[in-house]
Amino acid sequence: MDAYPEGYAGKFLKVDLSSESVSKEATDSAIATKYVGGVGFGAKLLYDQVVPGVEWNDPANRIIWALGPFNGTALPGSGTFCVISKGPMTDLAASSQANGFFGAYLKTNALDGIVVDGLAKRWCYLYIHDGVAELRNADHLLGKDTWETEEALREELNDRRLSVCCIGPAGENTVRFAAVVANKSHVAGHNGLGAVMGAKKLKAIAVSRSTFMVPVADASRLSSLTREHARMLQEATAKGGMYKWGTAANLPQMPDEGTLPIKNYTTNIFPEYMRFSGEYIRTQFEVKPNPCWACPTHHCETIKVTQGPYTGYEGEEPEYEQLAAFGPVIGQTDPGAATMLSNLGDQLGLEANECGWLIGWVMECYEKGLLTKSDTDGLEMIWGNVEATAALLRKVAYREGCGNLLAEGVKRAAEKLGGEAVQCAIYSQKGASPRGHDHRPRWDEMMDTCFSNTGTVEVGGAYLQPEQLGYPSIPSVRTMHDPWQTPVAIALGNGRRQFEDCLCACRFLYPNLQRTLDILNAITGWEFDKDRAMEVGRRVINYLRVFNLRHGLTKEMEVPSARYGSVPVDGPNKGLAVMPNWDFMRSVYYQNMSWDPDTGKPLPETLRRLGLEHLVADLEDI
Ligand code: SF4
Structure with missing residues (x-):
């Protein structure tokens, strides 16, 4: 060795x-x-x-x-x-x-x-x-x-x-x-x-923190890169954006894009949205920095609620996705209440996005009479009912009463209830929970959610910086609805996020791939460039892909549920339909990942090129 x-x-x-x-x-x-x-x-x-x-x-x-x-x-x-x-x-x-x-x-x-x-x-x-x-x-x-x-x-x-x-x-x-x-x-x-x-x-x-010092190939270069990187982050923090206002910094632009998820995708109208913005929360509530290891930004903070019925509540400041899940997704308009519910979810040990889709689905079913008080153990699950939501989260966490079925997640609960209830539930057919956005105008991220191998997004917006990967920019890829260009763009970018997830550093802090590679090379003495980085990322994706295929993945599972892929009924994207293009887009994506365009299986030459020739035989049996 x-x-x-x-x-x-x-x-x-x-x-x-x-x-x-x-x-x-x-x-x-x-x-x-x-x-x-x-x-x-x-x-x-x-x-x-x-x-x-x-x-x-x-x-x-x-x-x-x-x-x-x-x-x-x-x-x-x-x-x-x-x-x-x-x-x-x-x-x-x-x-x-x-x-x-x-x-x-x-x-x-x-x-x-x-x-x-x-x-x-x-x-x-x-x-x-x-x-x-x-x-x-x-x-x-x-x-x-x-x-x-x-x-x-x-x-x-x-x-x-x-x-x-x-x-x-x-x-x-x-x-x-x-x-x-x-x-x-x-x-x-x-x-x-x-x-x-x-x-x-x-x-x-x-x-416990101990004493092992990780060996480093070029300590002096790493030290200077670390100082430079920390200084860059401090300067960026002073300018605003996520480093200053947290992950809800960009929330105010979302209603215009139609990407804020509102009342389980039944509408795109939410006049109270500004109360959930990072800047509003940080200027109206009391916050204190609570950074991670060596982080100079103001992303993570503790919070004391200073307005509304939950005034005086103290805890961790919610991330954007928690605010979305316990705010607009469930028709709830008080950021103080969203703070309390977010912390309750973390304390019970529940994933926030799925909580939002689940509670939003229950509330819509309750409104439509598909669920009644006798199904919810007496809880009045009307839109925005904070205390009923808190009680239901506890029932789920302890699998008490109706919480036992809901603890299976929205896909399985909806399928058990059947009928119209299935049409209201937001999930990918694999069972993964989408992140806290309305993805109906974000075809890129809906595809990423449905095609990913990890149970959450896999590409993660890497295609938004194509110049860093050496290919030309595709204008407006984030909001374009082009059944050919969108899957091509996400396939081209796929690999960067998985490479970065091999390094184990906060994704928010390393937006410049070349700087990240310089740091990696100083630590290891390697000579990684962007091509080698993308090769590692692709290797990981294909490894997980073959794992999933052997464990039951089919292309029919790489589809959004009826509501997840539905047509917005109002707002800026009213009438926009993704599903007529889905089969074509999936095939284009598979092809651009060098997979079989019909089945989504990695081609033998793809696996060999990535040094995964030992997986070729494993795929032959499927
Ligand atoms: S390391 Fe990442 S998650 Fe932690 S405070 Fe910094 S930006 Fe936030």
């Missing part, structure tokens, strides 16, 4: 819950150069260790925390970590990232990640400190929400800086859209990773 490259610890922690054993395994350095880290490591481990027939809640499923070469450095936002598994929303691959401190602390314990296998006989948590790991009894943590769990472990382990990655009641009760929550508000939310932890009886992973 070659010496492990700089930027890595060279070891993964292997946890077998069934036998209550932990051990460290050296990883091959060739894996690092080929898959880089994060989702790249996770995709390979998942494929190799979770064979077809293993379901998301089987003991043989794995849940993997994977780090990358940026973790453990002083780079802004390098506390990020990636969680990979087979997820319960899609019954296919799941990959989700969260920021905070967990990734940085784990690396200081000389680890590149953790692979968890098996099923514990009793509830447990994993404690990692001073480079050692131990499984401990978690009976006393059961029933605690994610914030209480973090607090209890900090007290018990006498470490106020402890970073805790845990599940709340939703994960304990295997709610399909349960999230993994770290540092209170940093959520690896998509595709039910918290339910996988719950199915394994793993309540939390607690990590």
Whole structure:
């Protein structure tokens, strides 16, 4: 085995819950150069260790925390970590990232990640400190929400800086859209990773900061790039935008685009939208910076509500998608109430987007008489009813009464109810939850949601900076409705996001690909350029694609639900129809990904070109 490259610890922690054993395994350095880290490591481990027939809640499923070469450095936002598994929303691959401190602390314990296998006989948590790991009894943590769990472990382990990655009641009760929550508000939310932890009886992973210093190829160059990058971020923060006002900074432009999701897509009219903008919230409420590891921006803040019925409420400031889910999606107009509901969702350990689509669907069904009070355990689920929403979230998290069916997520709940209720539900046919936008005028992101292999978007807007990838700009790709150019554009950009998710740094902070590559090369001593970066990203995508095909993916699942792909009835995109073009666009996308245009299977030459020739035979059986 070659010496492990700089930027890595060279070891993964292997946890077998069934036998209550932990051990460290050296990883091959060739894996690092080929898959880089994060989702790249996770995709390979998942494929190799979770064979077809293993379901998301089987003991043989794995849940993997994977780090990358940026973790453990002083780079802004390098506390990020990636969680990979087979997820319960899609019954296919799941990959989700969260920021905070967990990734940085784990690396200081000389680890590149953790692979968890098996099923514990009793509830447990994993404690990692001073480079050692131990499984401990978690009976006393059961029933605690994610914030209480973090607090209890900090007290018990006498470490106020402890970073805790845990599940709340939703994960304990295997709610399909349960999230993994770290540092209170940093959520690896998509595709039910918290339910996988719950199915394994793993309540939390607690990590103390230790002393391992990650080796770096060119420390002086990295130091100067880090300083330069931090200065650039500080300057950008002073100018405004997301770094100054948070992720709701751009909300005011959304109604004009028709991209603000309102009342479960039944309208595009929401006069109260300005109250949900980042600038409004930050100038009207009391906020304080609450940054992640080495982050100089003002993206994350704590908040005290100063207006409306929830005046005095204190918690974490909601992200845009939480504001959307607990505001316009459910016809709710008070940002203070949205703050309370967002925090409640995080505490219960629920993924916010799916909460919004679920509650919005219940409210529409209630309005139409498809659900009545007897179906909702007496809750009056009218649009915007905040207290009924809070009560329903608790029922879902504990699978109480009507919450038991709703805990399956909107797709499965709607299919169980049947009839017109199915027509009202927003989901992809894979089961993935769309992000918190009205995608009907965003054909790019609707396709990304439906075609992605991870349970959430995979391309993530990479096509918006085509010049960084070396191809010419396609004007207005974000809002154009061209059945040929839109899928071509997203296919061309696909790979960049997955490459960046191999590095494990906050996606918000690294908009310049060349600078990112300069940093990677200073850490590792490699000579990555954009082509090699895109090759890694494409390798990850194709690895996950073959995994999914072997686990049951068909092209019929890469379609929006009836409501998700419906025609807006009012607003700026009234009458715009995506579905007449869908089959054609999917085929164009497949073709431009070098997949079979009819089936979506990667072509053998595509796999060989990416160094994945060993997967060719696996695809032949499908
Ligand atoms: S931009 Fe936000 S999420 Fe990213 S590192 Fe900074 S505070 Fe954390």
